Amino acid sequence: MMVFSEPAIEQFSSFINCRPTTLFPQIPIVDLSKPESKHLIIKACEEFGFFKVINHGVPVEFISKLESEAARFFSLPLPEKEKAGPPKPFGYGNKSIGQSGDVGWVEYLLLKTNQESDSQTFGSALNDYMSAVKKMACEVLEIMADGLKVQPRNVLSKLLMDEQSDSVFRLNHYPPCPQVQPLNGSDVIGFGEHTDPQIISVLRSNNTSGLQISLRDGSWVSVPPDQNSFFINVGDSLQVMTNGRFKSVKHRVLTNSSKSRLSMIYFCGPPLSEKIAPLPSLMRGEESLYKEFTWFEYKKSAFNSKLADNRLMHFQRIEAL
Numbered sequence: 001m002m003v004f005s006e007p008a009i010e011q012f013s014s015f016i017n018c019r020p021t022t023l024f025p026q027i028p029i030v031d032l033s034k035p036e037s038k039h040l041i042i043k044a045c046e047e048f049g050f051f052k053v054i055n056h057g058v059p060v061e062f063i064s065k066l067e068s069e070a071a072r073f074f075s076l077p078l079p080e081k082e083k084a085g086p087p088k089p090f091g092y093g094n095k096s097i098g099q100s101g102d103v104g105w106v107e108y109l110l111l112k113t114n115q116e117s118d119s120q121t122f123g124s125a126l127n128d129y130m131s132a133v134k135k136m137a138c139e140v141l142e143i144m145a146d147g148l149k150v151q152p153r154n155v156l157s158k159l160l161m162d163e164q165s166d167s168v169f170r171l172n173h174y175p176p177c178p179q180v181q182p183l184n185g186s187d188v189i190g191f192g193e194h195t196d197p198q199i200i201s202v203l204r205s206n207n208t209s210g211l212q213i214s215l216r217d218g219s220w221v222s223v224p225p226d227q228n229s230f231f232i233n234v235g236d237s238l239q240v241m242t243n244g245r246f247k248s249v250k251h252r253v254l255t256n257s258s259k260s261r262l263s264m265i266y267f268c269g270p271p272l273s274e275k276i277a278p279l280p281s282l283m284r285g286e287e288s289l290y291k292e293f294t295w296f297e298y299k300k301s302a303f304n305s306k307l308a309d310n311r312l313m314h315f316q317r318i319e320a321l
């Protein structure tokens with residue numbers, strides 16, 4: 001059972017007034033089985049830093065098995081869930097996100113990706129799902145490299161394939177938040193606005209709405225949920241690797257008044273020692289917009305920041321501003 005009680009919502013400070021919500025019907029859809037996918041991916045990353053993937057090859061039974069295991073986990077009594085340990089860096093958390101005081105109407109589980117899980121809770125469902133999603137993420141990154149005309153085509157995907165890859169997996173559960181209506185139509189924040197620090201994030205959710213992305217003009221649009229597809233976010237690291245040609249997408253989750261949302265996200269990170277810098281073949285004589293740094297340095301700084309902070313700001317070259 002979820003631990004959020006009625007009085008808790010009154011103390012809960014994360015409300016925003018953001019109605020009416022605009023839908024995002026023009027969301028780019030990339031069919032991975034089609035040759036034009038490379039052009040569509042580049043256009044989507046340049047325009048939105050976000051797109052939806054169909055014909056992804058992740059077996060539907062892997063998805064539904066993990067979804068039902070996750071739903072079972074989140075329905076356990078709190079002391080059972082807390083046996084997963086606090087989310088510092090891996091474990092179960094609720095309401096509190098990160099170490100800098102952010103809160104959301106969410107409970108979650110943060111998990112390692114680079115070692116076979118012997119989880120009693122999830123059995124083989126976790127490994128099956130993560131392996132299939134990692135394979136699909138590599139395919140997306142290879143098609144992206146083709147679209148960018150950078151070689152070798154595994155220049156990005158090899159960072160995920162590396163044994164030391166610092167990827168993270170996250171299960172988020174947003175219980176229904178029925179108290180929303182009386183509060184003057186305000187929305188309760190499930191997960192506050194932020195960009196993801198990694199290369200790309202691969203998100204799958206059940207059919208409950210809530211995810212919003214920010215467009216280049218600063219407006220927020222709601223992403224219609226689609227449980228049969230995956231959504232890809234451009235992260236800060238890919239912004240740097242493309243020297244700002246792609247921008248990491250600002251996104252957030254608002255709670256739903258009647259349905260719970262369950263999302264599973266694979267955050268594709270490089271090894272800690274990896275230098276995050278623009279890909280040389282993308283730099284036609286231009287200067288890097290960013291200082292040199294490793295993923296370890298970026299992650300350390302990111303994990304000390306607030307969710308909504310512009311984390312890349314500290315790594316921009318002043319001369320290039």
Ligand SMILES: C=C1C[C@]23C[C@@]1(O)CC[C@H]2[C@@]12CC[C@H](O)[C@@](C)(C(=O)O1)[C@H]2[C@@H]3C(=O)O
Binds near residue numbers: 098100267303
């Ligand atoms: C407030 C925070 C939570 C976060 C670490 C941070 O200090 C800033 C980035 C946040 C984020 C967003 C994407 C992923 O959900 C996440 C696991 C990550 O890598 O960066 C979270 C971090 C977290 O929840 O610990």
Ligand SMILES: O=C(O)CCC(=O)C(=O)O
Binds near residue numbers: 253
């Ligand atoms: O749960 C979601 O749908 C998105 C959450 C998110 O953006 C994150 O965990 O970084």
Ligand SMILES: [Fe+2]
Binds near residue numbers: 251
């Ligand atoms: Fe995110």
